[in-house]
Amino acid sequence: MKTRVHAIALGVAAAVLGTSAFAADSDEERIKKLEQQVTVLQAQQKSADPLDRFHINGFASVGMGIASEDLGYAGYKDDDVHFSPDSMAALQVSFDINSKAQAVVQIVARGEDDWDPEFEWAYVSYQFDNGVTARGGRLRAPVFMLSDYLEVGYAYSFARPSVEVYESLPISTLDGFDLRIPVALGDTTLTFQPFVGETTIEADNLENDTDVDNILGLAVELDWSDFNFRTSYATSELKEESESSIVDGADGTFLGFGAGWDNGDWVVMGEWTRIEVDGLYPDTDSYYVSAGYRYNDLTPYVMVSGLESQDDDERAIPIPGIRSSADIERMSYSLGLRWDFAAGMAVKFDATLVDDFGDTSGGFPANSVALPVGGGSTIPVVAPDAIKIDDVALYSVVFDVIF
Numbered sequence: 001m002k003t004r005v006h007a008i009a010l011g012v013a014a015a016v017l018g019t020s021a022f023a024a025d026s027d028e029e030r031i032k033k034l035e036q037q038v039t040v041l042q043a044q045q046k047s048a049d050p051l052d053r054f055h056i057n058g059f060a061s062v063g064m065g066i067a068s069e070d071l072g073y074a075g076y077k078d079d080d081v082h083f084s085p086d087s088m089a090a091l092q093v094s095f096d097i098n099s100k101a102q103a104v105v106q107i108v109a110r111g112e113d114d115w116d117p118e119f120e121w122a123y124v125s126y127q128f129d130n131g132v133t134a135r136g137g138r139l140r141a142p143v144f145m146l147s148d149y150l151e152v153g154y155a156y157s158f159a160r161p162s163v164e165v166y167e168s169l170p171i172s173t174l175d176g177f178d179l180r181i182p183v184a185l186g187d188t189t190l191t192f193q194p195f196v197g198e199t200t201i202e203a204d205n206l207e208n209d210t211d212v213d214n215i216l217g218l219a220v221e222l223d224w225s226d227f228n229f230r231t232s233y234a235t236s237e238l239k240e241e242s243e244s245s246i247v248d249g250a251d252g253t254f255l256g257f258g259a260g261w262d263n264g265d266w267v268v269m270g271e272w273t274r275i276e277v278d279g280l281y282p283d284t285d286s287y288y289v290s291a292g293y294r295y296n297d298l299t300p301y302v303m304v305s306g307l308e309s310q311d312d313d314e315r316a317i318p319i320p321g322i323r324s325s326a327d328i329e330r331m332s333y334s335l336g337l338r339w340d341f342a343a344g345m346a347v348k349f350d351a352t353l354v355d356d357f358g359d360t361s362g363g364f365p366a367n368s369v370a371l372p373v374g375g376g377s378t379i380p381v382v383a384p385d386a387i388k389i390d391d392v393a394l395y396s397v398v399f400d401v402i403f
Contacts, residue, residue, distance in 0.1 A: 053096040060089040061153040065396030084111030133180040145258040153400035159350035162288035164307035193219040211239040228260040250278035282309040299338040325368035325380035331356040355391035359384030
């Protein structure tokens with residue numbers, strides 16, 4: 001390639017040498033001009049190289065933990081040491097199509113899914129001259145404060161996002177389109193993010209996969225000094241092909257508010273969400289508040305989270321002392337320490353206590369029993385005086401890295 005560039009440069013120089021102006025130059029000046037031509041052509045050749053338009057980075061977490069009870073909280077299902085629930089690895093590749101357009105692919109493999117790779121992001125974006133960015137493809141559902149970097153553990157102080165808030169919504173991505181519309185207001189930036197799309201909730205506790213169609217929403221984010229505020233609202237329609245489905249044809253709505261403060265030393269964050277689904281599926285309110293203080297390479301932190309169903313009367317069972325297992329109430333309290341022991345690497349030590357279930361299952365199937373309702377059918381219920389487990393403690397260590 002260098003030979004070709006030099007040949008082109010020599011050809012250009014030869015053409016210039018034929019002019020009377022260049023003929024009057026000294027040999028030293030001729031050599032200097034030739035070197036300048038070579039430098040320009042090499043720079044042009046480099047900028048045209050497609051490999052220079054690729055950008056590759058990634059992140060990973062390796063965790064280990066043990067729970068005091070077999071409730072499945074945060075993915076820890078018994079009192080043995082497990083390494084899968086908090087472990088994952090991701091690779092992100094972006095390609096600059098031109099100065100305004102970009103293609104992005106992010107592949108994530110999670111330990112709890114047997115390390116099967118999945119496309120978490122796969123979209124094309126285009127930035128207009130007015131600063132508006134349009135994206136289409138597979139995107140993160142932009143409903144939470146941490147949505148854009150949900151699994152980048154290195155990006156936040158705590159070991160994992162609040163289970164009560166972030167696992168109450170069983171989707172994290174959607175296939176569709178969104179816009180990012182920034183509006184400058186003095187020293188403040190207000191960003192509007194409308195989005196549309198669809199996704200699927202893969203069967204776990206449900207009998208079949210659930211399609212989430214006609215997602216339509218708007219997120220609004222305000223950045224001001226050390227503060228960040230975010231609110232989001234979305235609607236959707238649920239479809240599940242099952243005769244016993246309690247969500248097929250139901251409309252679902254999401255409402256969320258969040259705020260954060262980071263002055264370099266203190267980092268404080270909190271969110272509140274409400275999820276409503278027509279019918280017997282529980283409507284829930286959830287929240288968390290976290291605070292951490294950076295002291296050199298150490299960041300001790302605390303987090304308090306809560307989750308509670310709001311429509312228990314719609315699932316009332318006409319048997320004294322019996323409640324639907326979908327009635328949920330619980331709190332969690334986390335205390336931890338983050339240590340940034342090397343550039344791009346951190347380790348977090350976390351202890352979390354989950355309790356205050358009231359007379360509900362706490363949202364854990366292990367606390368429910370099957371109640372016969374005739375015809376060979378059963379429904380999961382809770383008898384408050386027969387709750388098997390009323391609290392669980394989780395101790396974990398998580399290593400986070402970005403590269």
